[in-house]
Every structure is written in structure tokens, then in C-alpha cells.
Amino acid sequence: MMIRKDLREGKYEGVVTRFPPEPNGYLHIGHAKSIVLNFGVAAEFDGRCHLRFDDTNPETEEEEYEKAIIRDIRWLEFDWGEHLYYASDYFERFYGYAVELVEKGLAYVDSQSEEEIRETRGTVTEAGRHSPYRERPVKENLELLERMRAGEFPNGAHVLRAKIDMASPNMKMRDPLLYRIRNVPHYRAGDAWHIYPMYDFAHCLEDAIERITHSLCTLEFENNRDIYDWVLENVSIPRPRPFQTEFARLSLTHTVMSKRKLLSLVKGGFVSGWDDPRMPTLAGMRRRGYTPAAIRKFCEDVGVAKANATVEIERLEHAVRDDLNTKAPRMMAVLRPLKLVIESWPVDEVEWLDASLWPRDVPKEGTRRVPFCKELYIERDDFMEEPARGFRRLYPGSRVRLRHSYIVECTGVEKDEDGNVVEVRVRHDADGSGKKPKGTIHWVSARHAVDVPVRLYGRLFSEPHPESHPDKPYEEFIDKCSLEELTAKGEPELANVESGSHVQLERQGYFFADPTLTEEGRPALNRTVPLRDTWAKVSARAGLEKAAVPDGGRKKAAAEPDEGRPVGEATASAEPASQGAAGRAPLDAEALGLRDAHGLSSEQARLLASRPDLRRFFEAALQVHDAPASVARWVVNEVAALTKHRELEELPITAGGLAELARLVDEGEVAAPAAKTVLDEMSRLGESPREIVERMGLAESVDSTLLEALVREVIAAHPAEADRCRQGKKGLIGFFMGKVMEATGGKASPSDARKLLERHLGG
RNA sequence: UGGGGAGUCGUCUAACGGCAGGACUUCGGCCUUUGAAGCCGACUAUCCAGGUUCGAAUCCUGGCUCCCCAGCCA
Secondary structure, three states, X not given: OHHHHHHHOOOOOOOEEEEOOOOOOOOEHHHHHHHHHHHHHHHHOOOEEEEEEOOXXXXXXXXXXXXXXXXXXXXXXXXXOOOEEEHHHHHHHHHXXXXXXXXXXXXXXXXXXXXXXXXXXXXXOOOOOOOOOOOOOHHHHHHHHHHHHHOOOOOOOOEEEEOOOOOOOOHHHOOOEEEEEOOOOEOOOEOOOOEEEOHHHHHHHHHHHOOOOEEEXXXXXXXXXXXXHHHHHHOOOOOOOOEXXXXXXXXXXXXXXXXXXXXHHHHOOOOOOOOOOOOOEXXXXXXXXXXXXXXXXXXXXXXXXXXXXXXXXXXXXXXXXXXXXXXXXXXXXXXXXXEEEEOOOOOOOOEEEEEEOOOOOOOOOOEEEEEEOOEEEEEHHHEOOOOOOOOOOEOOOOEEEEOOOOEEEEEEEEEOOOOOEEEEEEEEEOOOOOOOXXXXXXXXXXXXXXXXXXXXXXXXXXXXXXXXXXXXOHHHHEOOOOEEEEEEEXXXXXXXXXOOOEEEEOOOEEEEEOOOOOEOXXXXXXXXXXXXXXXXXXXXXXXXXXXXXHHOOOOOOOOOOOOOOHHHHHHHOOOHHHOOHHHOOOOOHHHHHHHHHHOOOHHHHHHHHHOHHHHHHHHHHXXXXXXXXXXXHHHHHHHHHHOOOOOHHHOOOOHHHHHXXXXXXXXXXXXXXXXXXXXXXXXXHOOOXXXXXXXXXXXXXXXXXXXXXXXXXXXXXXXXXXXXXXXXXXXXXXXXXXXXXXXXXXXXXHHHHHHHHHHHHOO
């Protein structure tokens, strides 16, 4: 939107964005949002997006990370063409700009210690103090800088600082550091440098050098924008220059996102590495089976705004399921086996059934063969000796459909000496003539089953907001049970699932054949995401209710209207009374005088008293049109709004003009809506109200018969809306008002128009 | 308590001063050889208080809450 405006105004010829990762860690889903945004806007406006490594800190950056980052972005299927850049390739130019600043007297070499610099920076409420080296002569600065570059000093001996303002309320502007000495080699630049540029100096220059137009970054850099602008305004870079715009970074429930915390999860052994499938890293998600398309869709869906926000993980999971639904073929496997014996089936007979790989609503072809015989495995959860209410699966006497196969009826169970059910016995319905069963369960042939290692991944943190507990560190919410490993019994075809491919195990979830663990003919499956499970929710709820029942309460009736009643009291006792006008500070003498002299409201008086410019304007206007009430209203509400972003003095609007306008309205020559148009024009061009009214033909001139006709016309043009309005959707009156006022150019009396509309649409 | 940002359904996110919309979640219903998917429906929101206006999420005033800034990290 903002970009559209820039283009429309001809600020830039095209759009150039960039994704600027620092090669010091792995990319996570939060970076994905930035990637999708940057590449997305470039594509939308037919521009381009650069990939630029912001490698300005040699101490933490490594080629390994660079490689991983490139792999991850490619995996997301974004393409930067030949536009791969490195901040380190610009080091020489940065240095040139630094020299330029020094020569202009806008930067100096500071030889204070790190600690001294920190102490003299001041605090958020106190100004900082000047460095004793601040006025070092240009020549000396140049020499020192040259020697810093040459490696003549130890780390920390000197820094280059911008000379801006040690008293700036923006801490970032208190002579920010531009260069620091680091006598270490850079992973790309080698040992060519002994000084390295700071982010605030380098980033804006990188953008300018690459002719970036829109530099999108996260909210925490808002304070840095002033430096960004300062540097680019003070060095010789090509124009038009880039501008920085901030957006909210992504947070997700049930996880953490900062590099530091992710690293501590790895180091603490809570996960197996950066690519552990529970990690929110792209590498982890890839290994878990999340797809690039799902991640992109998710990033687009959550949108971009400036408000800090935490997106529910369910939303990501939805995107993943939605994508995989049409991409993952269906197969069967039993995670926790229970033997099922078909009493009515011959011992040695095997029937190979054709089973579709896709459900009805996925328009894809393909089947596989599934063997059926006397002994099968079914899921333990699919049998209950004493069925819960609503249980639609196997229990003594029940009938279920075996997926892709026969209907069976449970005839009994076998138990071990401890009373555990070890085998369920059924008879099958050979011709399918019986009535339809309520449920369908999955199964595999015991004889043909293949063992498949399966990892069930859950959320890393049990708490939705692990970082939002002041009294508890996020580590305490790590879910130790977020990984469950087991060996499943799979149908034969499952052995052929290839490394890196997706499959849905029916009724259980989407799984991914882990590329690092899968062997030929023996996939290791990671559960990407479980299927939505309504029954699990229902039974969990039932369990809760049951737990609440023992003390004799009636089933759910008691649980339903929970103890939410105190709400009414709470709101009532919330003492909002202290706020209102009565609760405000009393008017000072000046405001009091204003109020009494002109009969203003306290609010109006308070504003005029606190804004000398508006007060003078108000008083000057009274000289022309002595109607304090209406003039005050215009000044307080409308003129004040105009001064939001511009000084009153800069506005071409005069007190006399405003007074004239107020008079025209008071005397009924111009209707209120039209008067606002006039004011807008006045603030743009500085014409007198009368000139504008004449030029635009805004004098009130809509007589009642004409207005009536207009109203009828507008209603006739929107029959559907009129109907809804008559049926009670009163908000639509506003819709019609808008149309009528538009038709009259704001010249009609709004109250008359509304009356007419209400009469016609009232029924 | 300096400065910079931000407050719209439970959660994200829309709405030239003119119908508070969409998505996720939740809850009903339909359908179903996946308690999935799909389809239909429902619930629920403009931080608060004043003001301007025919009409305010939007403009004005005041207040409240949350986030960011005192790295030689980015």
C-alpha cells in the first residue's frame, strides 16, 4: 500500500527489496515471514529482491551458516537470480564513506574505553556527556582511522563514532559507533581488515549501494531509523535513496524464536540439533515434513502489520494439513497394535485388496494392493471393552468397517492373566449385506506387516506463551514428552515410501520419511502433524466431566453454565467513575479565563490554553467572526487535526479565512459537509472560503423536492440494501447517506437527508 | 518518570468519515469406507472516557495497557 503510493508519486522507478540475513545461525519461521514479504512485494511490483549476507561481525559468522541459509531459501523456492551480495564486498566503500564523514567533521575517533563510552552515554532520562576526543582535529582522526584499519591497535583501543547529539532523546543517536577494531580474520574477507563496520553504519549503505528502494525490517529497529536517515543524508550516495519501514516480527505459540533461546535448546540437549523436527527452524520443519508451500501460505495468511502479535500454532498446522491433503497418498499402519482374529476366515487364505491411495475428494488416481487374512492388527485405541458414550469403534457386539475391506462384528476377547485384552475376535460379513456400521478403522495383516520406526512429534512447549511468565523461565515449559518413538506395523506398501516423501497414515496424521534416517525399503517416519481428531476432543471433554461427577453432580448440566457470574460484579466495581471529565486535572487560570470569557467548554478551553498557536489563531478569528462557540469548534476539532503533522504557521490557512468559513456555515450559506471540503481546499491552496465555494459550486442549493428525488433515486439504485435496511439493518442508513451526500456534492443538509431516508427506509 | 511504536472477535488481519468483513480456533448440523477432508450454520471484537459530526474503528482531547531503546550484536 505504502509502496503503491511511492510508485504513484514517482519516488522510484521500480521496487527493489532485499533479505539481509547475518550468517551466524539458522533461519526460522520468523525469517520465512520476512523472506516471503521481501520476495513477495518485489514480485508483486515486478521488481527484484536481493539476497545479501550482512556479514559485518567476523566473530560470529561462518560459511556453514551461509550455506544453510542459502539452502533454506532455495527450499522455500525463492530465487534471487544473480543478485547475491555480501556486505563484506562493500568494506572498501564503507571505509570511503567513513572518511567522507570524518572530513565533513561528522565523525571522530574516540579513544575512550568501552566502559567510559557506556557511562557517558547517559540514560533514557538523562543526556549523555561529550567524549573528550569529540573535537579531535579532522587530520588526526584521519590518521588514527588509517592506523586502525592497518591493525596498529589492539581491540577496543579506539572506535569511530558519528558526531550527532549526545543529548538526543533517542539513545541511538548519541554519537553511535561506526567502526570497532577487531583483530580477527573474516570468513570471506580474510585478514584484509582490522576494523569492521557496525550495523547502523553498514546496513543503510548496503541498501543504498544496491539501490534498494524499500528496506523492510522488524519493529525493534524503529529507533535506528534516525541513524539510517542521518548516514544516508550525510554521505554521497546515489539518489533516490532507500527508506526503512518496519513491520512486526512473527511470534508463534508453543515455541520460542530467538536465536539465543534456540541455541540453548540445542546446547542443553533438549533437542537433537538445529534441525530437530520440533524446532521452528526451517531445517527442522523441513525434516518434520512441513512443505515450502504450506510455510509460504501461512506467512501470507498471517499478514503484515505493525502490532506485536503472536500467531497460534494451529494456524501453521492448518496450512500444513491443507497442503498435504492433496499431496500425501494414504496408507495404513498401526501404531499400537492389538491382535484381531477373524473367526470366520480360513487360516491360510490371503485376499489382496485394491485400495485407493486417495480419498474421494482428491482428484488423483492410483491404488495399491493390501493383503487381508485371518490375523490382523488394529489400533488399541479402536477397541474398548466397555465403550464410552459415543464410541463408534470396536467393542463386544459392535460392528465396524475395516477400511478398504470387510465389515466385522465383535464376538469376544481374549485376556491375559492380568485381565488385559490381548486379542479381539470378530466374524466378518462376507457379502456386505448387513446394515452399515457406524465406524471405520484401519488395520494391517499381521503376517504381512512391516516394522516401521515412527517418531511422534508434539509441541516443544506445553505452554502457549513460554516466554510470558515473569516468575518462570521458558525452559520450565519444555514438554519432555514432545517426542515419542515407537515401531509401527505397516501395510507392505509402506516399505516402498521413499526418503523425503509424504504419506498420510489414515486416521492418524501426515508423516514424512526422514531423509537422514530412512534406509532403502525401511522408511523412518516423522509425524508431521496429526489429523484433526474430533473424537479425541469429545472423549477428553467427557473424561473431564466424569472426573467432576463423583461428588454426585449431574453430568454436564453442572459443568455448562460455569461460575462466570461474578463478571457482572467485576465490571460494575471497576470504578470507571474516577476517569471521566470529573477526574481530570482542574483547569488552570488561563484555561478558566478562556472558558469564561468566551463561554467555551472546559475541554475546548484546556486545549486552547495548552496550545498557544491555536489560541492566537482562535482569537484572531474572533476578530473577523465573533462567534466563539462555532469558531472554537472549528479550531479545536478541525484545525488541530491539520496541525498533526505540520506546524500551523506552515499551513496556508489563515485565521480570517477560517472565520469566514465559520460564518458561511453559521449563516446557512454552506452545509457542514461541504464546509469540510472547503477547509481541505483552504489548507492546500490557501484560497479564501468564498473563492472555493464559488469555484466548486458548494453554496447550499438543494431544495427539498430535489433532495427527495435524489433520495428516491439512490434507494432505487440499491434495492437489495434497501430491503435489508427495511428489515432492520439500520447501519445501512449510513450507506445511503453516503450515496446521497455524494450525489449532492455535500451541499444538502444532512439532517434533512437523513430524515428523508429514514422515512423511506423506516418500514 | 525521556524518546520511539502499537492497541479491532479467543488468535491473526481488513474496512476514502458511510453495511465492522475474512481466516484460524471453538460449537452445532449435513455428508462420509479416514470421528479426516468437504459443505452449511452459529458464537464472539473496535482499550477506556469525553468531544466534533446527520453518521466515528477512522477526526479532536484526555487517560489506560503493552512493546522497543542505555552491545565495541544485528
